[in-house]
Amino acid sequence: MTEGQITNIGARVALADGRYAWEVPVSAFSDFDALVTDVASELFPAATLAAAHTHGDLPTAGTVTATLSPHLGGASVQVHCRPGTSAEFRTNAAGFALLFEAVIASGEVVPAPIVTEPATPQSSPPTEELPEVVETFGDRWDPSSSQSLEDRLTIIVAESMGYAPEDLPAEIPLVELGLDSLMAVRIKNRVEYEFDIPQLQLAAVKDASMQDVAKYLHYAVENREEVAALAAQQQAEREAAATEGDTTEAEAPEVPEAAVIEAPAGSGDVDVPPRDAAERLTFASWAVVTGKSAKSI
Structure with missing residues (x-):
């Protein structure tokens, strides 16, 4: 009081x-x-x-x-x-x-009630965004330049597979040097862009050596229209096969279990390609010295 x-x-x-x-x-x-x-x-x-x-x-x-x-x-x-x-x-x-x-x-004018806006939740700090992975392509290859087709191709393949260009053997299949699907797609995309050729068959990269890819590339550069027509034809055939496969998939008969033949035991020898830079260097050195692939780790 x-x-x-x-x-x-x-x-x-x-x-x-x-x-x-x-x-x-x-x-x-x-x-x-x-x-x-x-x-x-x-x-x-x-x-x-x-x-x-x-x-x-x-x-x-x-x-x-x-x-x-x-x-x-x-x-x-x-x-x-x-x-x-x-x-x-x-x-x-x-x-x-x-x-x-x-x-x-009281006789006084009562002020209008103050409507408070709901508190805006404090925004969390912006999360750091990872940069987008973008394929890095070089300049287009110029046939009149001093750089040969084989040299440019070697650089593309070596950079995509983690080799030094001088350590990449030309006669060994790329898959035996550690080529995986992602590497093959990167090589395919760069070759198509830098040599300005129609769509390249992925199998031409995955199942071939550097020498094989160079031969295919020479042909594609010298016969662009023919290769483009062939690529369009193959694309149409693949689309037709996919459509036909969708319609006949339900009609395919089931294979009886008795018809399934198990793989013989003891056939565990599987070729293991190189998986990192050290193993790829070892494979390349082996191929240069012996003249043949080591086949497996």
Whole structure:
């Protein structure tokens, strides 16, 4: 409770919970409506009585206690009598009896409610995006340049397979030097672009040596139109075969289990091509020294 203040009505005290209290002599007002309007006017100059409810008669002597609780748009006021002045009403634990309560309108324009926007969730820090893997092609090969077709082809294959150009044997099948499908596709794409030839058959790369690829490439460069027509024909045949396969797949007879012939036991000798740079270098060295492929790791 804070220190009291003497007003025209009586002693006013500001309570710690935000309410206000007055001790008013009964002789200072004529009725409850006038009392609550007067006490509210000390805080709200334009206060008006909005609603009221009487619980008891106005005492004839002594004092009453008025408490005001501010709220949005005005306040609520309760009037209690002091102990002993109204024994006919029920008293609270402190010995006070409720005589009157009212709702006061402040008379001020209530500001429009502030609508708060929902908090925008804090965006997480941008994740680092990995660079897109892009095939790196060199300039197109110029037949009139000092670089031969074989030299450019050797550079393409060596870079794609992880060899040094001088360590790449020309007579050993590329698949035995560690060529996989991804390497073959990269070689195929670079050869098509840098030599400006029609679509190259992937099998021409996977199942051939450097010498074989160079022979095919010479023919493709010197006969571009013929190779282009052949590539278009092969593409049409593949599409037709795929369409026919879709229509006949459901009609294919099931193979009886008895017709399945198991592979003979003990045939576990499988050629393992080189799998990393060290093994590829070993394969290349073996081929250069012996003149033939090592076949398997």
